[in-house]
Amino acid sequence: xxxxxxxxxxxxIATLTLEHxxxxxxxxxxxxxxAVPAGIWLTRAPGWAKSVIGLANVLxxxxxxxxxxxxxxxxxxxxxxARIAVVALTAYALLPILRNxxxxxxxxxxxxxxxxxxxxxxxxxxxxxxxxxxxxxxxxAGLRTxxxxxxxxxxxxxxxxxxxxxxxxxxxxxxxDNRLVLAGAIPAALLALAADAVLGLLERxxxxxxx
Amino acid sequence: MSAAIEFREVCFAxxxxxxxxxxxxxxxxxxxTTAILGRSGSGKTTLLRTVNRMVEHTGGEVLVRGExxxxxxxxxxxxxxxxxxxxxxxxxxxxxxxxxxxVLEVEGVARDERTRRGHDLLGKVGLDPEKFARRLPHQLSGxxxxxxxxxxxxxxxxxxxxxxxxxxxxxxxxxxxxQDMLRRLLSEMTEREKKTVLxxxxxxxxxxxxxxxxxxxxxxxxxxxxxxxxxxxSEQAEVKAYIGAFHRGLKNTDEARR
Numbered sequence: 485x486x487x488x489x490x491x492x493x494x495x496x497i498a499t500l501t502l503e504h505x506x507x508x509x510x511x512x513x514x515x516x517x518x519a520v521p522a523g524i525w526l527t528r529a530p531g532w533a534k535s536v537i538g539l540a541n542v543l544x545x546x547x548x549x550x551x552x553x554x555x556x557x558x559x560x561x562x563x564x565x566a567r568i569a570v571v572a573l574t575a576y577a578l579l580p581i582l583r584n585x586x587x588x589x590x591x592x593x594x595x596x597x598x599x600x601x602x603x604x605x606x607x608x609x610x611x612x613x614x615x616x617x618x619x620x621x622x623x624x625a626g627l628r629t630x631x632x633x634x635x636x637x638x639x640x641x642x643x644x645x646x647x648x649x650x651x652x653x654x655x656x657x658x659x660x661d662n663r664l665v666l667a668g669a670i671p672a673a674l675l676a677l678a679a680d681a682v683l684g685l686l687e688r689x690x691x692x693x694x695x
Numbered sequence: 696m697s698a699a700i701e702f703r704e705v706c707f708a709x710x711x712x713x714x715x716x717x718x719x720x721x722x723x724x725x726x727x728t729t730a731i732l733g734r735s736g737s738g739k740t741t742l743l744r745t746v747n748r749m750v751e752h753t754g755g756e757v758l759v760r761g762e763x764x765x766x767x768x769x770x771x772x773x774x775x776x777x778x779x780x781x782x783x784x785x786x787x788x789x790x791x792x793x794x795x796x797x798v799l800e801v802e803g804v805a806r807d808e809r810t811r812r813g814h815d816l817l818g819k820v821g822l823d824p825e826k827f828a829r830r831l832p833h834q835l836s837g838x839x840x841x842x843x844x845x846x847x848x849x850x851x852x853x854x855x856x857x858x859x860x861x862x863x864x865x866x867x868x869x870x871x872x873x874q875d876m877l878r879r880l881l882s883e884m885t886e887r888e889k890k891t892v893l894x895x896x897x898x899x900x901x902x903x904x905x906x907x908x909x910x911x912x913x914x915x916x917x918x919x920x921x922x923x924x925x926x927x928x929s930e931q932a933e934v935k936a937y938i939g940a941f942h943r944g945l946k947n948t949d950e951a952r953r
Contacts, residue, residue, distance in 0.1 A: 599784030604774035609801050692788045693831050
């Protein structure tokens, strides 16, 4: 890429990268706020696990372009493209976080849970002192999968005008300018790699010692 | 002496209607150790677990210090009862000292006091606090883990201690050391600390060594509740069969020698 290209698009790439981060980061916050409590609730009511995780699974299978399309005509949401993008990305992020929260807690040595109950820990104490710390690396692994997926999917959000690095890609495709496609794709890929690396570190940091 | 734990016609039926405990009546004197013997599936563990309501009995009454456990506050009831199981269930992410003090921690006891009490108990169960307090469970041997499990169960000074095959997974030598340690620990307790111990075991020898009363269960029914001496002299067929199942190897070598 020539110096000319940078002077022309450098600022835009930076802005769109930030936008991309906002969309993905916002979606991750919402998805975590929904999926972690839901996953915890499922461990208390495992009868629901199959249907709730199944529902999240179905959300995951909706093609992303179609998902953005479905949300477009909705009131309030449809008014701002960024809203659509965040909601759609949240929907995609739910499954990995939900599944890993549920599996992470259910996978704790039953003897540990039994003793926690038998020694008189309240439900909340059991959750915060035992279950969440022991499942933390699992939950983070789910968050990591969700983040990497969503950084990719967020490029599609440009199709409904939500901005982000997809905008450069779409524009590049439309004008048959590979430099523009790469100017969107490379930062997006780097974002995904960075998120993967950082969350991977956190995941290792929180890994509970073996029983 | 009053009964610390009393079972009155206690029944437990599964959701499928299988009766695992069949009208068990039994009173445990305060400050004594009772061992429950019986085959796998005889209801030993189920009976033990009705005391802290890890199993909710479906008939009869379980009284702890005269109070119906079903009327008690579940958390208060459980914090007043020590619980030790074969798998230990130590919290793998807590150090030995935090494991030992967990009941005090959830009760809101200050850290210094917890540490003091925890270290004191580690010493009593035979673990040098200097050496072990900061370790994690996976850095301990099976016997050491079980010692921490015992310290944890005793930390809040409960009057009742439930032990479900506490030493079942240990090698014979370690098991012997643990039995010695427990016996000494229980005998050295002051009047205020005295424990009523209810212990499930497969090991007749362990029951004879540690318990003042031996209870035999068979298919959910109470077959015998006897002192160790009475148990060994009993003419009851089930008791004799249970005794006969032990030390067969010894008998075999005795015969060979003749």
